[in-house]
Amino acid sequence: MTTTQTTSPANTPASLGGRAPKTPVIAFLGTGRMGGPMAVNLARGGFQLRVWNRTSSRAAALAGHGAFVAHTPAEAAQSAGILITMLADGPATERAANGPDGFLARCPGLIWVQMATIGARWSAQLAVAAARHGVTFVDAPVSGSQGPAEAGQLIILASGPDRVRDVLNPVFGALGRATVWLGPAGDGTRAKLVLNSWLVDLVEATAEALSFAGRLGLDPASIVELLQSTPLGSPYAVQKATAMLAGDFTPAFALKHAVKDAELAVQAAYGLGTHLPLTEALLPRWRHTALEHADDDLSAVYITA
Known part of the structure; x- marks a missing residue:
């Protein structure tokens, strides 16, 4: 329990x-x-x-x-x-x-x-x-x-x-x-794998949304304001979106650690005979971004979105 x-x-x-x-x-x-x-x-x-x-x-x-x-x-x-x-x-x-x-x-x-x-x-x-x-x-x-x-x-x-x-x-x-x-021991790690998979997927979705808005000719900051005014904008997503647009990648959660944690979640899913398609899909680009931004905050993935 x-x-x-x-x-x-x-x-x-x-x-x-x-x-x-x-x-x-x-x-x-x-x-x-x-x-x-x-x-x-x-x-x-x-x-x-x-x-x-x-x-x-x-x-x-x-x-x-x-x-x-x-x-x-x-x-x-x-x-x-x-x-x-x-x-x-x-x-x-x-x-x-x-x-x-x-x-x-x-x-x-x-x-x-x-x-x-x-x-x-x-x-x-x-x-x-x-x-x-x-x-x-x-x-x-x-x-x-x-x-x-x-x-x-x-x-x-x-x-x-x-x-x-x-x-x-x-x-x-x-x-x-x-x-x-x-x-029992082990359930804490299993819960952390779920949370980290959710976290990296949310950050990736945030980076993609802001990049998509810019390509559509919109001001990405206006999208952040819209997110804040609707249930879609979780406090964490808004915080990361604001950091992305400011180019402030001061590490709170370093990208290299986020990549490692995402890999652990994918490996655990493989071990169960299942997949995490969203997390799997973001990993190649995140690994590439980490070549130059490993010690920056994970919000640095916006650079290559």
């Missing part, structure tokens, strides 16, 4: 009047564009934090927030009861878990919360590896970009055993505005 918990001040350690949080030490692996702000919010929330990042300079800033900066994933996991991974993809996550300096074989009894978007196949594979080592695996990717990560306003798509909810709810409360518990 799906359960949604909205974050309230009572859910976070900062509300405990300066007392130590009633949660284990947290190890956080992956302090990049998304993971860095998430780790900062945990530190600000009063959690005892141990952090690691492959590029160590990105983790070093967390020392200023009271975090211990580790040299390896295994060192980060020492004495931790909860470990969060927010790494680039499945292979990077697997190396952090099972590599020469990995944490998995060293930490029986650990709660491992996998929060990156790594796809259904990797999520299932890592869950099996965790069980083999006596580690509880929680699949909890997030919905939201860098801004919500910084503001602690992510939506957490959590899935895993019921017994860990109480200990994880304060942690998730420091990271997001709501947590949706979806069922």
Whole structure:
């Protein structure tokens, strides 16, 4: 059964009047564009934090927030009861878990919360590896970009055993505005694949509509105004359309990551013997655009629409 918990001040350690949080030490692996702000919010929330990042300079800033900066994933996991991974993809996550300096074989009894978007196949594979080592695996990717990560306003798509909810709810409360518990581990990733397929299709439709309007001799900005005045214009589509017309591709969700996530959705569909025709159709042009705009926001696909 799906359960949604909205974050309230009572859910976070900062509300405990300066007392130590009633949660284990947290190890956080992956302090990049998304993971860095998430780790900062945990530190600000009063959690005892141990952090690691492959590029160590990105983790070093967390020392200023009271975090211990580790040299390896295994060192980060020492004495931790909860470990969060927010790494680039499945292979990077697997190396952090099972590599020469990995944490998995060293930490029986650990709660491992996998929060990156790594796809259904990797999520299932890592869950099996965790069980083999006596580690509880929680699949909890997030919905939201860098801004919500910084503001602690992510939506957490959590899935895993019921017994860990109480200990994880304060942690998730420091990271997001709501947590949706979806069922057994793996359901969070499946939901994220659906959301990301919807997102890239919506951005592609927005880019195509604005380009089509221009070719028809219309002012694309007038189409944005029309969208805003009708149910057709979702806030996200209007936001991206405005950025497209302004040529503002400051990354909130980098195009290279959007391409990766769209590919994961298509792969998952193939694995089920079905297809995502819209998502499949946009990928060739998105990959081409990413050759020069990989680190720009996904709204940069307007350039080649």
